[in-house]
Amino acid sequence: MSGLVKTSKRNPEANRSALIRATLDSIYEDGFAETTVSGIIKRAGLSRGMIHLHFGGKSQLLVAAAEAFNIEYYAEIDRHLLVAADTPEATVMAVVSADLSEALLNERSAKLLHAFRGAATTDAGIAQFSGTRDEKLRTIVRGAFEEIAQAYEVRDSSILARDATFGLLAMLEGMWGDYLLNPTVFSHGDAKHIACRFLKGLFPDHFETQRCK
Amino acid sequence: MSGLVKTSKRNPEANRSALIRATLDSIYEDGFAETTVSGIIKRAGLSRGMIHLHFGGKSQLLVAAAEAFNIEYYAEIDRHLLVAADTPEATVMAVVSADLSEALLNERSAKLLHAFRGAATTDAGIAQFSGTRDEKLRTIVRGAFEEIAQAYEVRDSSILARDATFGLLAMLEGMWGDYLLNPTVFSHGDAKHIACRFLKGLFPDHFETQRCK
DNA sequence: GTTATTAATGGACGATCGTCCATTAAATAT
DNA sequence: ATATTTAATGGACGATCGTCCATTAATAAC
Numbered sequence: 001m002s003g004l005v006k007t008s009k010r011n012p013e014a015n016r017s018a019l020i021r022a023t024l025d026s027i028y029e030d031g032f033a034e035t036t037v038s039g040i041i042k043r044a045g046l047s048r049g050m051i052h053l054h055f056g057g058k059s060q061l062l063v064a065a066a067e068a069f070n071i072e073y074y075a076e077i078d079r080h081l082l083v084a085a086d087t088p089e090a091t092v093m094a095v096v097s098a099d100l101s102e103a104l105l106n107e108r109s110a111k112l113l114h115a116f117r118g119a120a121t122t123d124a125g126i127a128q129f130s131g132t133r134d135e136k137l138r139t140i141v142r143g144a145f146e147e148i149a150q151a152y153e154v155r156d157s158s159i160l161a162r163d164a165t166f167g168l169l170a171m172l173e174g175m176w177g178d179y180l181l182n183p184t185v186f187s188h189g190d191a192k193h194i195a196c197r198f199l200k201g202l203f204p205d206h207f208e209t210q211r212c213k
Numbered sequence: 214m215s216g217l218v219k220t221s222k223r224n225p226e227a228n229r230s231a232l233i234r235a236t237l238d239s240i241y242e243d244g245f246a247e248t249t250v251s252g253i254i255k256r257a258g259l260s261r262g263m264i265h266l267h268f269g270g271k272s273q274l275l276v277a278a279a280e281a282f283n284i285e286y287y288a289e290i291d292r293h294l295l296v297a298a299d300t301p302e303a304t305v306m307a308v309v310s311a312d313l314s315e316a317l318l319n320e321r322s323a324k325l326l327h328a329f330r331g332a333a334t335t336d337a338g339i340a341q342f343s344g345t346r347d348e349k350l351r352t353i354v355r356g357a358f359e360e361i362a363q364a365y366e367v368r369d370s371s372i373l374a375r376d377a378t379f380g381l382l383a384m385l386e387g388m389w390g391d392y393l394l395n396p397t398v399f400s401h402g403d404a405k406h407i408a409c410r411f412l413k414g415l416f417p418d419h420f421e422t423q424r425c426k
Numbered sequence: 427g428t429t430a431t432t433a434a435t436g437g438a439c440g441a442t443c444g445t446c447c448a449t450t451a452a453a454t455a456t
Numbered sequence: 457a458t459a460t461t462t463a464a465t466g467g468a469c470g471a472t473c474g475t476c477c478a479t480t481a482a483t484a485a486c
Contacts, residue, residue, distance in 0.1 A: 010433050010482055031335030033246040037474055047435045049476075054433095058474060111334045118331025121324045121393065122244030131394045163407045166391070170407075173390045174383030180334065181344045194376045194383075201414020223452055223463050250444055260465045262446075267463095271444060431484070436477105443472065448465105455460070 016054045018044045023065040028108050032115040035062075063125035066116050069109075070129040076104050077137065088144035089206040092168070092199070095141055099133070099172045100192045110180040133169045141165050148206050164202055171195055229267045231257045236278040241321050245328040248275075276338035279329050282322075283342040289317050290350065301357035302419040305381070305412070308354055312346070312385045313405045323393040346382045354378050361419050377415055384408055 022043035026035040037058050041048055055061040077098045084094035098104060113130075120127035142165040149157035149164070172195065179186045199207040235256035239248040250271050254261055268274040290311045297307035311317060326343075333340035355378045362370035362377070385408065392399045413420040 012433060015434085032331055034335065036472080038472080048437080048474095049435060050433090052475065052477095053435095114327070114334065115331045117390070117393070118245055118328045121327065122247065127394070134394075163403075163410050166403070167384055167407045167411050170387030170391055171380055171384040172387065174386030174388075177330070177386045177390070178379070178383055180330070181340070181347075190376075190379070194380045197376050198380050198411050198414060201411060225463060228464085249442080251442080261444095261467080262465060263463090265445065265447095266465095427486100429484100429486075431482100433480105433482070435480075438478105439474105439476080441473080441475100443470105445471105446469080447467100449467105450463105450465075452463070453461080456458080 012054070015044075015046055015050060017068075018046065019051060019054060019061060020065050020068050023061055024069060024112060027065070027115050028111050032119055059123070059125070062119070062123070063129070066126045066129040069112050069116065073104065073109070074136070076101070081140070088147040089203075091144040092141060092148075093196070093207075095137065096168070096172065096192060096195050100175065100188055100195070102188055105176060105179055105188065105191075107183055110176055110183070113176060114180055133173060138165060138169060141169065148203055151205065152203065160202070164199070168195065168199065171198065225267070228257075228259055228263060230281075231259065232264060232267060232274060233278050233281050236274055237282060237325060240278070240328050241324050245332055272336070272338070275332070275336070276342070279339045279342040282325055282329065286317065286322070287349070289314075294353070301360040302416075304357040305354060305361075306409070306420075308350065309381070309385065309405060309408050313388065313401055313408070315401055318389060318392055318401065318404075320396055323389055323396070326389060327393055346386060351378060351382060354382065361416055364418065365416065373415070377412070381408065381412065384411065 019040065022040045023035065025043055026039050030039060037048070037051055040061070041050065044050075051058060051061055055064060077095065080094045080098035080101070081091065084090045116126055116130040120130035142161060145161035145164045146158065149161040152160070154160050175191050175195075178191075196207055232253065235253045236248065238256055239252050243252060250261070250264055253274070254263065257263075264271060264274055268277060290308065293307045293311035293314070294304065297303045329339055329343040333343035355374060358374035358377045359371060362374040365373070367373050388404045388408075391404075409420055
């Protein structure tokens with residue numbers, strides 16, 4: 001017996017999300033260019049006209065899929081932030097840990113992110129949701145670094161915070177690319193260690209090696 | 214009068230490269246998924262059958278285009294390396310400067326790189342050439358960092374060199390992603406400055422701020 | 427119970443896809 | 457000059473693309 005009881009023979013919400021899931025599966029397994037309406041409805045086990053019914057067309061479905069992927073990403077980031085200690089360095093490390101965790105940085109996520117990136121350049125709708133590590137996350141990290149930077153004797157601690165934010169997020173982003181191209185040799189632990197090592201170089205007092213575990 | 218004299222009415226090599234150029238133009242302007250045989254031959258001003266004649270099919274043409282893009286990238290990197298001073302830190306900075314130069318990191322390159330990245334996950338032929346900053350560049354940077362790291366009192370300087378290589382190349386890669394998503398606010402100078410700042414954190418004696426210009 | 431509304435179906439449609447080949451033209455070999 | 461080889465053409469082909477709608481089924485309203 002299934003845990004879920006099928007309450008009725010029609011279920012628009014379930015079908016809607018089934019189409020999104022099937023779309024993400026198709027992009028992951030077949031590739032973006034090879035993701036077709038026929039392939040999607042076959043995966044979802046639904047009828048041909050349902051895409052037009054629920055989304056208006058294929059392109060809008062792709063945007064909805066990009067949005068769903070984006071939401072999943074931030075849900076996981078937020079989950080890590082919630083349990084993190086209330087210090088700026090703990091906040092930064094929570095973002096690093098979350099972004100480089102197996103839950104987020106896996107074969108599926110890496111492929112999907114890069115597939116949407118490739119499409120974002122010509123599809124404004126997808127572009128809207130193809131930037132993980134976007135303004136929202138950037139603000140959180142920036143705020144934490146602003147606090148940290150004030151403890152150091154530098155001319156302009158705000159510039160230091162800005163640079164740390166830009167550099168760290170770029171590094172995380174690049175690690176996703178590295179994972180995509182070399183999934184077998186990539187080590188999540190090493191990646192986290194390396195990010196921490198660079199942070200220690202900027203803020204020796206806040207990112208001791210033992211605190212990076 | 215044109216500088217080039219058309220020596221004959223047939224020119225297989227010129228047509229071959231015209232097809233590759235048209236393919237890159239199409240991916241850049243129309244997107245990867247929207248790049249079609251019809252669009253390519255229209256751009257190149259050549260006949261329909263020429264793709265099959267010179268490449269055997271569309272997919273092989275795409276691989277050839279990825280290869281051409283990859284070659285262009287390394288030609289520019291090598292150009293910078295040739296004029297760099299013969300110290301390991303100059304070598305590293307030459308790679309950073311080249312990778313973040315307007316000549317390499319521009320709208321076209323960023324879009325093309327990410328388009329190929331997206332396709333690489335399902336096309337082994339493209340994957341072969343979709344990794345800029347691959348083994349060749351990695352070896353050069355790694356060697357430079359090995360030399361630099363020996364000047365510092367650390368338990369295992371080779372691990373430090375490995376971490377610096379991985380982190381720096383990831384950061385450069387991530388900056389390309391940042392440029393792709395925010396081409397208007399991106400600053401090449403800031404990016405270089407930030408990369409240098411992180412390097413200074415790891416190797417204070419080798420990456421003084423003034424040497425990063 | 428009857429009617430109105432919403433969900434779901436699946437085939438038909440024109441458009442476009444990439445491949446292929448018969449044909450023509452140019453260059454080379456004899 | 458003639459024959460052979462190579463380059464280039466562009467239309468025909470079947471396959472597949474995404475869209476759309478007439479039809480049927482399920483739910484909600486009355």
